[in-house]
Amino acid sequence: MTTRYYLWTVGCQMNKADSEKLAAGFDRMGLKATDRIERADIVVLNTCSVRQHAEDRAYSKLGRVRDLKKANPALKVALMGCMVGLKTDDLKKRFPQVDAFARPQQFEPIIELIEGPVEDLGGEFWPSTYAIPEGPAAFVPVVHGCNKFCTYCIVPYRRGREKSRPMDEIIRETAYLCANGVREVTLLGQTVEAYGHDLPGQPDLGDLMRELSAIDRLARIRFLTSYPKDMTHRILQAVAELPKVMESFSLPFQAGSDRVLESMRRGYTRAEYLEKIAEVRALMPNAGITTDVIVGYPGETEEDFQQTLSLIEEVRFDKVHVAAYSPRPGTIAFRKMEDDVTAATKAAWLHRIEELEHRISLEINETSVGNVEQVLIEGVRGEQPFGRTRTGKLVHLDAAVRIGSMVDVRIEHAGPFSLRGTPIDALTLA
């Protein structure tokens, strides 16, 4: 009888990439995927700890799994991802329904649960197993972990220190993806410009993108998430010079006030962040820049918050992802700082940023009406094909176009979140 697995994933693209790799491994072992948890023989929950909301969703799934396991004691359950730390004793007590715990990129405990003891899978990267691409755009993790230890963040404790994948391994995976229909890869890292610091010869992200550009069938390269201090002029020059690399940046600033930035241990000042933005725009005046910001950090005052608003006004980001601070157990801020901004103030600040960013995003998007943008068609929603421009903007099309096509689109309508247009020329990449 075929063994069926149910794989549930929340969190960032790194988690999604881990799940895709695990699914590829399961497929290689002859297991079949199911999207109905009650039909599964194996349940894997790939979790996220960055926000309370993500953990709450995992708790709810764990409750469902507990009931299923009562009815079927043979059900195998694995908990994976950022909820799993170095020590699992406490987790074992809290979740007796779970048979195996696996940290991010640690696949062995899950495979052992199914097959018994396994040989070394090649460390955290399981190198010879690639995810089967689901469309023309794919994620490729290039550096795992983070060394930065921002006070509010759990990532370095759960994903470990920065560890780069060997360049030839990334090239092999990208070539495999492109041979299977992929046209665009997004190179992933928690701080993606940290790529290569720990490799022999210390290549950087620009060197990697240069090598990947030589893959014929690959049309576009993106990268995220950026960390201002790691983003060197050399890397920016490579982005500007390499035709396949998209002018699309995800550059979190997190707070506009130097006092809060210092307390967060972000490692840069407001002025240094703004200098980095100026450098990007000097090289690529039309670059798309998105950002992440936190409101309600411990000790944040109205005056600090005003500086966050003024930075957003000054930079005019294409998109702002805003989150209210929530204390995460295990972080420096959780241990040492009082969560002293009220929930009502956090909600009000969040709302003010959303209003501001909607206005600015709409104003920026309206300037593209009438322009012709290159769009890679990633899929179809309802009857409408959609894809992204070179600056990372979502575009819906008013005409049927094949998924995977690269089309020139005249933009006819702009909203705060997306654009709409009509293809003027369909250049299908062979």
Ligand code: SF4
């Ligand atoms: S740079 Fe800071 S916020 Fe980003 S993953 Fe590392 S510790 Fe977390």
